[in-house]
Amino acid sequence: MDRVAPTRRPAGRPQGGQRWEDLAFLHWRAPAELIQATLPPGLQVDTCDGSAWLGLVPFRMEAVRPWRIWPKALAFRFPELNLRTYVHRDGEGPGVWFYSLEAASWLAVQAARIGWGLPYHHARMQAHRAGDAVTYQSVRRRGDARLELAYQIGQRLPPSDPASLEFFLFERYLLYSQHRGRLYRGQVHHPPYGVHAARVERLTSSILQAAGLPGDGPPALAHFSPGVEVEIFPLRPVG
Numbered sequence: 114m115d116r117v118a119p120t121r122r123p124a125g126r127p128q129g130g131q132r133w134e135d136l137a138f139l140h141w142r143a144p145a146e147l148i149q150a151t152l153p154p155g156l157q158v159d160t161c162d163g164s165a166w167l168g169l170v171p172f173r174m175e176a177v178r179p180w181r182i183w184p185k186a187l188a189f190r191f192p193e194l195n196l197r198t199y200v201h202r203d204g205e206g207p208g209v210w211f212y213s214l215e216a217a218s219w220l221a222v223q224a225a226r227i228g229w230g231l232p233y234h235h236a237r238m239q240a241h242r243a244g245d246a247v248t249y250q251s252v253r254r255r256g257d258a259r260l261e262l263a264y265q266i267g268q269r270l271p272p273s274d275p276a277s278l279e280f281f282l283f284e285r286y287l288l289y290s291q292h293r294g295r296l297y298r299g300q301v302h303h304p305p306y307g308v309h310a311a312r313v314e315r316l317t318s319s320i321l322q323a324a325g326l327p328g329d330g331p332p333a334l335a336h337f338s339p340g341v342e343v344e345i346f347p348l349r350p351v352g
Contacts, residue, residue: 116207116275119286122302127344129178133303134340135242136172137249137264137311139332140282143167147327148198152210153291155352159199159207161281167326168197168282169318171249171262172340173240177221191218192238194251194260196320199281200289202351206298208287212324213258215251229299229348230292234258247337251320258323260316266337267310282334283308290348299348303341311337 142164149158149165158165177189194215201207215236216222222233236258238251245266252259273279283306288299313335321328 114201114204114207116280116284119207119300120284120305122344123300123346125346127302128347129345131177131343131345132175132340133343134173134175135240135247136170136306136338136340137247137262138282138308138334138336138338139169139262139313139316140334141167141169141321141328142333143198143327151198151212151326152200153296155296156200156202156210156289157204159201159281161199162278166199166282167321167328168195168199169260169320169328169332170195170197171240171251171260174216174221175340189218189221191216191221192240192249192251193217194236194238194249194320196324196326199285202289202298206287207285208289208298209285210289212326213320215253215258215320230290230297253323256323258320260318260320262313262318263315264335264337265312265314267312270308270310270336272305273308279308279336283336283338289351296351297348298351300346301343302346303343306338306341309337309339311335 145165171194196212200210214233217238222235225231225233236253249262
């Protein structure tokens with residue numbers, strides 16, 4: 114499978130732009146057959162190192178401009194949190210499938226649900242960084258899905274090779290969604306992540322359980338990235 118091609122900037126103008134800052138990447142192994150059973154028709158679970166993977170990614174959205182002509186002075190900023198797994202379509206287009214996304218902006222939640230068919234939820238959220246110490250809290254406004262996280266940022270890691278597990282987990286530029294029974298694919302473009310090791314000091318979460326997924330115990334892997342500038346390209350139907 115070609116994992117490098119989606120990292121290249123697509124032709125044409127982006128639909129909008131945003132900046133992702135202070136991202137934590139928490140990952141758990143999961144049985145591939147279990148994850149496959151949760152996916153819509155047309156998508157297959159992507160595996161690496163003998164497993165499927167579930168990722169929980171809390172971060173901050175900054176300078177969010179939903180359309181290219183949106184004035185920078187009116188850009189949005191808010192904490193976000195996504196729960197995802199990794200997929201492909203018939204051996205091509207390695208990307209991300211989201212089980213849930215939390216955002217502190219009600220307007221962003223409505224726009225993403227309507228425009229992208231993504232399972233966003235409005236949540237009360239706080240994100241704070243002091244030096245290498247980061248804390249993050251999220252409580253879904255409807256239901257009891259929540260996250261409390263504290264972690265320490267560690268040393269910078271070397272750039273990942275396309276055959277590595279790190280590249281498999283981080284360098285994902287395609288996303289899939291399902292709307293009214295039809296499968297869609299969107300693309301983002303940004304520089305490669307600068308990745309650091311991270312040490313989880315406190316984690317209480319029911320986000321995976323709320324999605325009906327396994328996730329007991331500490332994550333198998335924890336990483337951090339200071340962030341990237343992102344271009345957003347339009348969603349297209351697949352198949």
